[in-house]
Amino acid sequence: MEFFRERNLHLYGMVDMVPYISVLAVRPVGQTEKEVPYRSILPHSVDIDFIKRNIKTCVNEHESCRTSEEQADGLNVIDCRSQKVVPAPVGCQYIALSYVWGAKPEDATVGFPQVVQDSIRVTKALGCRYIWVDRYCIDQEDTQKQHIFNQMHRVYSNAFLTIIAGAGRDAHHGLPGVSSGRPKQIKFQLGNLQFDEVFPSNNLALTNSAWATRAWTYQESYFSRRRLCFTEKQVLWICNDCTQAECISSSSRGADHVETPVPLRRHKHVFIxxxxxxxxxxxxxxxxxxxxxxxxxxxxxxxxxxxxxxxxxxxxxxxxxxxxxxxxxxxxxxxxxxxxxxxxxxxxxxxxxxxxxxxxxxxxxxxxxxxxxxxxxxxxxxxxxxxxxxxxxxxxxxxxxxxxxxxxxxxxxxxxxxxxxxxxxxxxxxxxxxxxxxxxxxxxxxxxxxxxxxxxxxxxxxxxxxxxxxxxxxxxxxxxxxxxxxxxxxxxxxxxxxxxxxxxxxxxxxxxxxxxxxxxxxxxxxxxxxxxxxxxxxxxxxxxxxxxxxxxxxxxxxxxxxxxxxxxxxxxxxxxxxx
Incomplete structure (x- = not known):
């Protein structure tokens, strides 16, 4: 038990497992991961197939994750092929980024900071060409930038999905599983039992993040339909209909009812x-x-x-x-x-x-x-x-x-x-x-x-x-x-x-x-x-x-x-x- 206490781990049986914190799941030796409600993740590589499966389910089945919003007027996006800012084509499909810029000084000679570079890689891996990043897609010298501020609800609600950089304290940290590593899950065998560490399946992993404390990120998450949250340990999928963790093979429906630091818009037929x-x-x-x-x-x-x-x-x-x-x-x-x-x-x-x-x-x-x-x-x-x-x-x-x-x-x-x-x-x-x-x-x-x-x-x-x-x-x-x-x-x-x-x-x-x-x-x-x-x-x-x-x-x-x-x-x- 001293082993568990030193690592702040809690021991659960497979049936009783409620992974709100890191836990050790127990299964008989020989039972495969296909037979248990959790999966192993790779420390240095995010599971793109996990993301694509959630996207497919969401697009095909989730009515609350669809939008009828008009595209924001005067919208610019980054073309991931040329990595240049261009006017958004009418009706274009783009991914948005929600992140913390931080206090670290900007070096204009090195191009995009790490979190933007990593987000471009993810965007391309998901088969999307365009990404919206406020720092670059809003002309900081333009006196008309207030026009975009007034349309932020359209910018994020029209995004196909939003990448949330929930790790690190500035834009140079990058996305875990893309340019930086993630903790390796503890796995060991005692007799006829296999012990596997399972990372938290709920989105409270974002509670103590710098991202969850920043004012700008409130409306960015609020209007997003699909949120791809990169935490220090794993990726979380949070759309308007369900939540899913990279480490857990089952999903939670009804995202509006999940306790979360991720602001979710209330979809109601009456305004209160x-x-x-x-x-x-x-x-x-x-x-x-x-x-x-x-x-x-x-x-x-x-x-x-x-x-x-x-x-x-x-x-x-x-x-x-x-x-x-x-x-x-x-x-x-x-x-x-x-x-x-x-x-x-x-x-x-x-x-x-x-x-x-x-x-x-x-x-x-x-x-x-x-x-x-x-x-x-x-x-x-x-x-x-x-x-x-x-x-x-x-x-x-x-x-x-x-x-x-x-x-x-x-x-x-x-x-x-x-x-x-x-x-x-x-x-x-x-x-x-x-x-x-x-x-x-x-x-x-x-x-x-x-x-x-x-x-x-x-x-x-x-x-x-x-x-x-x-x-x-x-x-x-x-x-x-x-x-x-x-x-x-x-x-x-x-x-x-x-x-x-x-x-x-x-x-x-x-x-x-x-x-x-x-x-x-x-x-x-x-x-x-x-x-x-x-x-x-x-x-x-x-x-x-x-x-x-x-x-x-x-x-x-x-x-x-x-x-x-x-x-x-x-x-x-x-x-x-x-x-």
């Missing part, structure tokens, strides 16, 4: 708003080398949803019906986005709702190329809340020159792109607040998972504070009134879809920037006089920061004095602009 939000949340957990790519690297996903709601099954006139929180069907709305933030327009009323109700799971880092009210303006994973800007709230957009732009301009796609206005103008309830850092000694008796508090004055002698989720860790949190505001972006009354009506309200925490403001976080404050939530989530203290242990009578008096919406009642209606 929560799907778009879910993709944005997963995408924001990934890393970018260049902050300016924050939006470009997911434009294909956003454009896919924009186009999806124009399909016949989504063009009904009935308003959307709720199906649980954040899962409302969108058969009666059109989708667009402003700087990556979803815009929903109800076809019947033409009302537009703006989904700015998101927060960071952990503090991130500001990306000044984008508006602070957009998730694209921050590095770090987000989560969507249950509150949005309601359609009947007075809001619009504003240019850097303070020229107001109507809200439907984004939805009509008349102002998308770098020239789009970055300011968000809202007429809403705002309240001056103070930001306190718990670690400085304020509210030290309060047990809370949050380091920061947003505080405002309730009476002449009593202050109230609750947690807030900062977008970034402030260098300093000064106790200054006037430079910080809490601005409500939830509007009283029933809003658009019934799933947005709830017992809480959200506030953007804003920092003054000259005459305008910048979003720096978000807070939840109660709008309903719910005693349990009311007492649990608020702390009361005096002007010196000493926590007050208010009696029940004092709390009842404050509630009677301030009414149900006690934060809302203390705020004033103002017109503010957030950049």
């Amino acid at each position: 708003i929560g799907d778009m939000q879910y993709d944005i949340c997963l995408y924001t957990a990934r890393l970018l080398s260049y902050p300016s790519d924050s939006l470009n690297a997911i434009l294909g996903v956003l454009q896919y949803y924009v186009e999806l709601t124009t399909e016949p099954q989504h063009c009904g006139n009935e308003p959307a019906k709720g199906r649980g929180n954040r899962r409302a069907l969108a058969s009666g709305i059109d989708i667009n986005h402003a700087w990556g933030v979803p815009l929903y327009r109800e076809r019947q009323s033409q009302e537009i709702m703006f989904d700015v109700g998101w927060r960071h799971l952990k503090p991130g880092t500001r990306r000044p190329e984008f508006p602070s009210w957009s998730w694209a303006g921050w590095a770090g994973q987000i989560h969507f809340l249950e509150s949005v800007v309601a359609p009947d709230m007075n809001w619009s957009f504003m240019t850097n020159r303070h020229i107001e732009v109507p809200r439907d301009a984004f939805h009509n796609q008349t102002v998308q792109g770098d020239d789009a206005p970055r300011g968000l103008v809202i007429t809403t309830k705002v309240c001056p607040v103070t930001l306190w850092d718990n670690s400085t000694g304020h509210m030290t008796n309060q047990t809370t998972s949050s380091k920061f508090r947003v505080v405002f004055q309730l009476t002449e002698t009593v202050y109230a504070g609750t947690e807030w989720a900062p977008d970034e860790v402030p260098d300093e949190v000064p106790d200054v009134h006037g430079d910080y505001l809490a601005a409500s972006f939830w509007h009283k009354g029933e809003v658009f879809l019934d799933r947005y009506v709830n017992s809480f309200t959200g506030q953007m925490i804003l920092r003054r920037r000259d005459q305008d403001f910048e979003r720096i976080g978000i807070s939840h404050m109660p709008k309903v006089n719910n005693p349990d939530w009311f007492y649990k989530n608020w702390t009361y203290f005096d002007a010196a920061g000493n926590i007050l242990d208010l009696s029940d009578d004092d709390k009842e008096h404050l509630k009677e004095q301030d009414g149900h919406w006690w934060w809302y009642e203390h705020a004033e209606t103002q017109r503010i602009c957030i950049f």
Whole structure:
């Protein structure tokens, strides 16, 4: 058993074998590999026949792996015969590459990096002439390259298959089994038993890869129909219908249900708003080398949803019906986005709702190329809340020159792109607040998972504070009134879809920037006089920061004095602009 422990191997019988990790399969001596559900692989040569068998099955049998997408306009490809970039012939069959470029400097004198060279060899071995590689097929100096970024969903969904370079940390690593070797499987005999190492059959082998952490690779895998994943140990086949491992002779059907770091597009007959939000949340957990790519690297996903709601099954006139929180069907709305933030327009009323109700799971880092009210303006994973800007709230957009732009301009796609206005103008309830850092000694008796508090004055002698989720860790949190505001972006009354009506309200925490403001976080404050939530989530203290242990009578008096919406009642209606 010490032998097994040293090699992190687990021992399974042939019938019970569940190879989520490397295992040793046991079979009687004399039983051939044709009689067992696994196979040996060659360390220095990928099994091309394995790939071709999967391609044949997929092309002939998998309806969900076919596409009706139009070819991307202005598409270039590499001709594997001449190894030159050429305009893609109309309707040409090409393979796409998804990889990590990495930080290693490029040497223009040595031609393509190893991962591209290896991918060209695989492409030719599969009988295909053309391959698409972003670094070479998108002219990096062309001012029109944004045109291709907007069509990334077509580039990858039209690819015959996508090669995923899931090994190594840069483009010079190459593909294992093509230009570099792979680990040799352990095989030995004990008495009448044959022991064979079996590599993992599921695609979790990609979980810890550099490829699975990069932002650009999210939509590349998402739109691919057939994925050929090169890991350190073996090749994995992942199409929209099944998964298959080079080391395992059986397949797993229903790829949508496999736990995987490989993003798979959900093929549904109805569009659900929560799907778009879910993709944005997963995408924001990934890393970018260049902050300016924050939006470009997911434009294909956003454009896919924009186009999806124009399909016949989504063009009904009935308003959307709720199906649980954040899962409302969108058969009666059109989708667009402003700087990556979803815009929903109800076809019947033409009302537009703006989904700015998101927060960071952990503090991130500001990306000044984008508006602070957009998730694209921050590095770090987000989560969507249950509150949005309601359609009947007075809001619009504003240019850097303070020229107001109507809200439907984004939805009509008349102002998308770098020239789009970055300011968000809202007429809403705002309240001056103070930001306190718990670690400085304020509210030290309060047990809370949050380091920061947003505080405002309730009476002449009593202050109230609750947690807030900062977008970034402030260098300093000064106790200054006037430079910080809490601005409500939830509007009283029933809003658009019934799933947005709830017992809480959200506030953007804003920092003054000259005459305008910048979003720096978000807070939840109660709008309903719910005693349990009311007492649990608020702390009361005096002007010196000493926590007050208010009696029940004092709390009842404050509630009677301030009414149900006690934060809302203390705020004033103002017109503010957030950049």
